[in-house]
Amino acid sequence: MKYWNTGDAVVDTIFQKLEGFGTWRPDSDAESTNQLLSGVIHIQEILPGLVARHFRFPNLFVGSAHFSGSQDYRSELILKITSAINSGLETAAADPELNRDSNPDFSDRPRSKGEDILDALADFQNNRDQAALSRLKMAVSPTHLQSRVKTIEMLMNRKRPYGNQSPEVAMLSELGRLEFEARGYHGRKA
Numbered sequence: 001m002k003y004w005n006t007g008d009a010v011v012d013t014i015f016q017k018l019e020g021f022g023t024w025r026p027d028s029d030a031e032s033t034n035q036l037l038s039g040v041i042h043i044q045e046i047l048p049g050l051v052a053r054h055f056r057f058p059n060l061f062v063g064s065a066h067f068s069g070s071q072d073y074r075s076e077l078i079l080k081i082t083s084a085i086n087s088g089l090e091t092a093a094a095d096p097e098l099n100r101d102s103n104p105d106f107s108d109r110p111r112s113k114g115e116d117i118l119d120a121l122a123d124f125q126n127n128r129d130q131a132a133l134s135r136l137k138m139a140v141s142p143t144h145l146q147s148r149v150k151t152i153e154m155l156m157n158r159k160r161p162y163g164n165q166s167p168e169v170a171m172l173s174e175l176g177r178l179e180f181e182a183r184g185y186h187g188r189k190a
Contacts, residue, residue, distance in 0.1 A: 002093060007100035010112045011051060013186035014043055015089070022085040026075040033066040033074045040081060045189045048109035050097060055088035057081065114185035117145065121179055128156070140178075143185060148178045 004015040017039070024036050041060050044052075058080040066074050098104050120139035124132040133153060140149050155162060155171040162170040 002089075005100045006098050006104055006106070008104070008106050008109070009183070010046070010109065010115065010186040011048065011098075011104075011106055013114070013183060014046065014051070015092070017043060017187045018085050018089060022082050022089060024078055024082050026078045026082075027071070028074065028078060030067045030074065033078060036078065036081060037062065037066065039187070040085070042188050046110055046112060046187065048106040050095075050104050050106065051092060054092040054095065055084060057084045111190040112186045113143070113188040113190050114182050116190045117143075117182035117185060118179065121175065121182065124152075125175060140182075145178060145181055145185075148174055148181070152178070 001016065001019050004012040006012055006015075021036060021040055021043075024032075028036070037060055040057065044055075044057060044060070047055070058077070060081070062077065066077060092098055096102055117136075117139045120132075120136040124136045126132075133149075133156070136152075137146070137149050140146050152171060152174050155167045155174065158167040161167070165173070
């Protein structure tokens with residue numbers, strides 16, 4: 001994997017996710033193909049113009065054809081998508097305008113779900129009140145991070161040790177995990 005350094009954490013994460021999608025196996029089943037389509041569609045929605053110009057994706061809106069079609073159809077679809085991704089990554093890596101030193105303009109990029117979660121998390125870490133917790137709950141909805149926030153809420157009200165840790169230490173641990181996992185949502189539009 002290439003080290004992307006555009007100066008924008010969201011764009012760097014998008015490139016990393018695209019690199020992963022570019023290695024998708026053509027012999028994938030229908031459900032796996034659906035995950036590829038869904039992931040690339042989410043990323044395509046959040047690409048800033050400077051990055052999007054490097055990618056020529058095939059039609060990703062295929063309905064349920066990847067479920068009802070043959071394995072040959074799925075393989076061909078996956079090869080078209082991964083080829084477009086890898087070609088786009090190659091041209092993007094060679095584009096000097098995307099380098100941090102060039103101060104690329106990503107102002108047309110929509111906010112990511114990860115940014116919303118991280119902002120709500122920072123607010124909660126500063127305030128630790130019910131209003132900040134409510135904003136954090138809204139930010140993580142609907143993601144798999146909701147269970148982390150439920151644990152954080154439980155720890156806010158807990159007086160006894162949580163396992164072998166004080167509630168405060170356990171909460172700090174959960175907040176750190178939430179911050180790390182929230183970055184995985186940079187590839188999704190808020």
